[in-house]
Each structure stands twice: as C-alpha cells, then as structure tokens.
Amino acid sequence: MENYRFPKLIEIKQAYQRIMAYVHRTPIMTCSTIDKMAGCEIFFKCENLQKVGSFKARGATNALLKLSPSQREKGVATHSSGNHAAALALAANLCGNKAYIVMPSNSSQIKKDAVKGYGGEIIECEPGQKFREAKLEEVLRNTGASYIPPYDHMDVIEGQATCALEMWEEKIPFDALITPVGGGGLFAGTILTTHYKSKKTPVYAGEPKGADDAYQSFKSKKYIPLKNPKTIADGLLTSLGKRNFEIILALGEDIFTVTDKEIVEAMQLIFERMKLVVEPSSAVALAAILANKKVFAGKKVGLILSGGNIDWEHLPF
Amino acid sequence: MENYRFPKLIEIKQAYQRIMAYVHRTPIMTCSTIDKMAGCEIFFKCENLQKVGSFKARGATNALLKLSPSQREKGVATHSSGNHAAALALAANLCGNKAYIVMPSNSSQIKKDAVKGYGGEIIECEPGQKFREAKLEEVLRNTGASYIPPYDHMDVIEGQATCALEMWEEKIPFDALITPVGGGGLFAGTILTTHYKSKKTPVYAGEPKGADDAYQSFKSKKYIPLKNPKTIADGLLTSLGKRNFEIILALGEDIFTVTDKEIVEAMQLIFERMKLVVEPSSAVALAAILANKKVFAGKKVGLILSGGNIDWEHLPF
Known part of the structure; x- marks a missing residue:
C-alpha cells in the first residue's frame, strides 16, 4: 500500500466549483414500478444525461x-x-x-x-x-x-466525487449509495464524498462476475489485477486503480457481483420502465440491488446511472 | 362543422388541479447537439416520462x-x-x-x-x-x-391541454410549439393553452406522410378521414377527431408531414444524443423541425415528446 493522501471535502467542493460551468448538474429520477420490484426506494442519479453521456x-x-x-x-x-x-x-x-x-x-x-x-x-x-x-x-x-489517466489519479477521483456531492445537496436522507465499479473512479469518489457528508451511510458497488477484480481485491484485502475479463458491461473491462483500491478498501462497504443475464435484465427494466437509455455498465448497480434485496429492504438508496453510450447494432435485448 | 364549445383557460387550469395528484409534472430537457443540427433552441417536454409512458x-x-x-x-x-x-x-x-x-x-x-x-x-x-x-x-x-374515447372528447382534450400549461408555467418565452398529431388530442390541447397564454405564438404539428389525414383536412379545410394508413409511428394510425379538427382549423398554425425515414432518424437522434427512450410517434415533431429548418431558425421551440412505449423486438434502427 502506498498510503496515498485522499482528497478532502473542501477539495471536492472546490472541484465542483471548478467544473460546474463545464458539466451538467444531472437530475435524480425515481420509478415506482422498480421500487416495488426492488422492495426499496431508489433515487437514480442520471449521469447518462451528463455531457458526453457519462460521469467521466x-x-x-x-x-x-x-x-x-x-x-x-x-x-x-x-x-x-x-x-x-x-x-x-x-x-x-x-x-x-x-x-x-x-x-x-x-x-x-x-x-x-x-x-x-x-x-x-x-x-x-x-x-x-x-x-x-x-x-x-x-x-x-x-x-x-x-x-490524464482514466481513473487511477486523485484529481480524476476528486472530479468523480462531485457526482455524490450533488446527490447529498438534494437533502435526501440516503440509507445507502451504490455505483458500478470498473477502474474505481466513480466508486472511490462516491465513497469519499459520502464519508464526509454522512459517515454512517454505507457505499456499495456492483461488479460483473466476468470482471470481478475489485470484488476479489476487496475480499482478499490484496490488489489482484484483472485477468481475461468477459462481460457485456464494456465500460468495466478495466483493472481497478491502485489509488481507487486504497479508498475502497479503507471506506467502502461491500461489492456485489452480478451475471451478464442480471445486467441485461436490469438494463431492460431501466429502458422500459424509466424510458432512459443506459449502457450495460450503468445497469450493474440496479442488478446488484435486485440480487441482494435483503440488504436494501425498505431503504432509501442513491444509485448512480453511470452512462448512456451504447452500441445500437448490438443491443442485448 | 358542429361549432363545439372549446374549453376555456380556467377549465384547463381546473383540469390541472384535478389531475395533478395522479400524473407526473414531467421535466423539460435540452440538447446542445440537436440544437446545433436544427438551428434553433428546442425545449423537449418529456411526456415519455409521464405515468404509463405517455401524455394520454x-x-x-x-x-x-x-x-x-x-x-x-x-x-x-x-x-x-x-x-x-x-x-x-x-x-x-x-x-x-x-x-x-x-x-x-x-x-x-x-x-x-x-x-x-x-x-x-x-x-x-x-x-x-x-x-x-x-x-x-x-x-x-x-x-x-x-x-371515455381516446381523443374526440372535450374532457380528454382539456386534460391533454395541461401539458402545455406546465410548459408555459416554466416562463420560457417560446416562439413556437410543436407536437405530433394523430387523433389530435395533444395538438388541440396544446393549441388551446397556447392561444390563451400567448396568442401570438404559433403551434405546429408533425404528421407521418403515411397517415396524413390531419394535413389533408387542415389544408382543404374539410374533414377527410384516414384511409389505409401506413407508418412506423403506430400511435398516429388514427383518424383525426371531429372536435380536435375544429380546434386545429380555428387556431392551429400549420402541419408538416414527414417520411418514416425521417421519423426513424429523429428517433435515433433522441436515443443517442438525449439518452431518452421515445416511441416513433414522439419523434415526428423533431423530424418536422429538421425538415423545415427555415421556419424555426433561431427560435425557442417547445416540443412535446409524447410517449416512450416501444416494441423492443422491432426497434427500427
């Protein structure tokens, strides 16, 4: 472990001030049908509606x-x-x-x-x-x-942390937050902001079973690089970053793995019920909730829909 | 002509009070890429995010x-x-x-x-x-x-008119509004509200060439029923209502017809650029703007995305 210095709340707030003229403040949406299916209240933060269609x-x-x-x-x-x-x-x-x-x-x-x-x-x-x-x-x-690397960089993590900052500013009393995890920029950023804004609120991630290096690393408390990943969630085909891993290990709550079938089903739900276009990676967090209903039962859950860039010629449903 | 009594503004406002606990107040979204392509500023009223996925x-x-x-x-x-x-x-x-x-x-x-x-x-x-x-x-x-008929009924038209009421309440100085037209409930309702809120603002409709009875009726000032319609916009395969026709003829500005190819292209733009799921009927209004850029050049245009219920097994792109 390198014992990296984690960005502080004031730095995340400064990052938000720095970027706010260049990015969208994305809306939070809800869906009563999905809430009924999931047995909890989900607040979808729509980063699929972000500039370039992604929290990136x-x-x-x-x-x-x-x-x-x-x-x-x-x-x-x-x-x-x-x-x-x-x-x-x-x-x-x-x-x-x-x-x-x-x-x-x-x-x-x-x-x-x-x-x-x-x-x-x-x-x-x-x-x-x-x-x-x-x-x-x-x-x-x-x-x-x-x-500028895609995730293993504190300035990048600090930027991704502004997404959860916007969520907490909405004054919703989240009982939990959940994001997808690939390189870990969004997950680590969400963990940091939530740690500062509401220490008791756990932050979870969903990860495809076919690219589960974050899960393996988190469970073994040892950095395990990704080998031969295979998943429909093409945004998550990357090894967890070293900096990201330190933040996740220190302050993350848990990581759930889901199958590609579960990812596609969750993606279709979001399309059909919420009328939102999301990429498979985005659906991983909802798939994780639906596969772990007991963990989230009755709770208010903030979920980040990470992006909406999909290949229309290979729509999986 | 039957000389039907048109709903008044106070009645449309009462309709809104009546239904507001049962329907969503839908968001208005914008997209700088589509604005650039269209040469005007479009405000998309998202009735695809309405209950049951439609303004209906x-x-x-x-x-x-x-x-x-x-x-x-x-x-x-x-x-x-x-x-x-x-x-x-x-x-x-x-x-x-x-x-x-x-x-x-x-x-x-x-x-x-x-x-x-x-x-x-x-x-x-x-x-x-x-x-x-x-x-x-x-x-x-x-x-x-x-x-309860689907469109040829004043209480139904009055209800559909609440969509434009929400739009005008946003205090956007629209230079024009546009909706799709099938039976004419949404178009007639939007015309009425806009007539009361801003008499000088024209209200247009887009209609598929393969089901252009509203266009034919409007241009000839004579009710012409729909015969053998054929279009991908399956929500618009209906004859214009008689009441709807009277309102459209009296106060509507113009109707533009578009090909199925233009509809599919507009639909794909909304999916890819706005990350919104819309049904083909919804894309007709954007297709009409893109095919008539001179009419809308430099204007602020309110566009109603009428619905988002599509058949995933027959996605047209």
Missing part, C-alpha cells in the same frame, strides 16, 4: 483544470477508446486546449467519430496495451502534453 | 374525474390497444374505479399485460373496427360504465 466528464474536466496554464497550453493526452477519451476531448475543447487521444487502429468508427466530434486529435496505434502505452509515451515526448 | 394519462384521468360519483361507481370503458387503454386502466385503478378495455383478440401479449398490470379488465373481441364498437356497446349496456 467530471473527472477529466477537473484534472485538466488543475493543470497550470503553461501545462494546459501544451495539451492533454490519454489512451482510451471509451467514455474517458470522449470526456477528455470535450473538456479540452471547452477549455480551449488540445487533447491527443491514442486509440487502437481497430477501434470502431463510431468511437473515432465521437472523439473527433468533441474536437480530440486521434493518434492511431497497433492494438494491444503495450503499443498503446508506447504510442502515448511518444505523444507525451513530442508534444509536452500532460497525461 | 392526462386526458384519461381528467375525463374520469369529471364523471359524477354515481357514474364513476359503474366504471369506465374504451376500445383501444394502445396508450389510451393503459392510461384509462391506471387512472381508474388510482381512483378506485373499474376500467373495461375492449381489445382485439390478436393484440400482442405485451399490450394485454400492460393493461392488466395497470388493473384494467380486458374484454376480447374479434379484430376489426365494427367488432370493437359492437363489443364496447355491449359492455356499456351490461355494466353501465361510461365510455
């Missing part, structure tokens, strides 16, 4: 704005093909900076178009983690840009 | 609650397999009354389940308008229930 806009914007003016002038860079890439591209665009996004050449056209549409400059590399990292190194060397 | 909850509830106690005791009835059936079933259920819903025997199981789930009693009949009407007559005779 918060962390990327915060990390970018914490750079010095001279750093920002040289731009930011990351290697990603998902929501973080789009979020960083848009954040840089809105702030008048450059974003270099390293993407494997076999990324789908739709993902490339998204990053381009938000104003990011795509640098293609061969598929594979090693090639991505090497290409990113090269970009950083050539441009002097700052690397 | 408003009219059905208002018509039910305007019945006398002795009438209500005998229940309400309609013949429909769509959103009005579900809306009437739920309204009756919430108010402690019975709803008899005449449905053709070949209706999909999903539609039957919806009506049953909301507490309606389904009476099956042979497919075909004549059989539906005969069976409804029989039900009314046997039960003494009151018939």
